[in-house]
Amino acid sequence: MQKVDYIVTGEYVLTMEEDSQPIQNGAVVVKDGRIVEVGKAEEINKSYAPEKIIGGDAKVVLPSFVNTHTHAAMVYFRGIADDLPLKVWLEEHIWPQEARWLSPEFIRDATELACLEMLKAGITVYNDMYFFEDSSAEVLKRVGMRGVLGAGILDFPTAQAKTPDEYFRKAEEFIQRWHGDELVVPSVAPHAPYTCSPETYQRALSLAEKYDLVVHTHLAETEWEVNEIRNRYGRTPVEHLENHGLLQSRVVAAHCVWLADEEIEILARRGVKVSHCVESNLKLASGISPVVKMLKAGVKLTFGTDSAASNNDLDILSEVSIAAKLHKTVSGDPTALDAKTALLMATKWGAEALGLGNRIGTLTVGKEADLIVIDLRKPHLSPIYNIYSHIVYAAKSSDIDTVMVRGKVLVNGRKAVTIDEETVLKRAASWKEKIVG
DSSP states (O other): OEEEEEEEEEEEEOOOOTTOOOEEEEEEEEETTEEEEEEEHHHHTTTEEEEEEEEEEEEEEEEOEEEEEEOGGGGGGTTSSOSOOHHHIIIIIIHHHHHHHOSHHHHHHHHHHHHHHHHHTTEEEEEEEESOHHHHHHHHHHHTOEEEEEEEEOSSOOSSOSSHHHHHHHHHHHHHHHTTOSSEEEEEEEOOTTTSOHHHHHHHHHHHHHHTOOEEEEESOSHHHHHHHHHHHSSOHHHHHHHTTOOOTTEEEEEOOSOOHHHHHHHHHHTOEEEEOHHHHHHTTOOOOOHHHHHHHTOEEEEOOOOTTTSSOOOHHHHHHHHHHHHHHHHTOTTSSOHHHHHHHHTHHHHHHTTOTTTSSSOOTTSBOOEEEEEOOSGGGOSOSOHHHHHHHTOOGGGEEEEEETTEEEEETTEESSSOHHHHHHHHHHHHHHHHO
């Protein structure tokens, strides 16, 4: 009997490999942070002696969720300016608050709240675009969660920097400090075509190419943005970036709501990954992204929550459920965005978009053990006929019982293991009093 750290068992095991079928009464074997076998529990139990068995009957085991677009520390601005269009929300409310409050301390404290929320929702890696990302990285290391962290780059002054040169100097220093870390993956994050010049985008792309990193940006989020970029440059945002050679496979573009058919073809041809932020887009009335058309064109689609200031939560399972239903209605096709495709977007495809597909995203032998266990013994989850549709259309993030990252349990029985929840919530309340005071 080979000694291992964990055997994770479930009534269903979903590997989320493209052509895989659910493994009934399955198990995942974990040793030294990696998956060493996946199969039927009956066979696995004959070969391995675990230190601990987790999961069990009425459980489903699957890869943890990937959040491909957020601004994690904005959880401290959750609900501060709701029911507003994006431009007003940003310029009259969020940017002034950021100018007043952003600091390494703010980012550290807010990021811990965001990590707590995401972990309990089964998210173990998030793609961030914000400021003072060293503070975020320190939290991730302490908590044991993954993050692809991009220092935001803009053409105007913020709390982070005053000039483009300063933004890029600080971004490269951040990259050099964290490049090669097992949990923290740096990225380059030019904000959007309306806040970054073509020259800024070109510098960002060159920096990403130098260190082989993801470029994370907003793109074609609102009708206002399309009109603004057309007025400035004579092209739509997608055409504008394409004209300057700025679209390629390392780019993760958030939103992509306002797209013509020919622009979808450009994104597909260039291998651009798209983060679909359906709840934020709906709440800000930004529009509905042409997800079904993009899927048919071969664009790699993923899910992002956007910030908790515009969503107002960090819950990928909620995004999955809403998107899978919404796109059936807007396309007039009840087969559009089926349940398994939606789960692929939330797991495997998300990991691939962030350059992590060789490490996480599926329950595959040799990959790192990032997984979740959902408790199926709930009234709203009974009975079960199709486990994929059950997760997408019936499960809630509150049904997630266990969360593991790199073979370490970070949530056990719905309780965070590496975060003091009470302290984090008290700290958030204290920050709220400062902000409104």
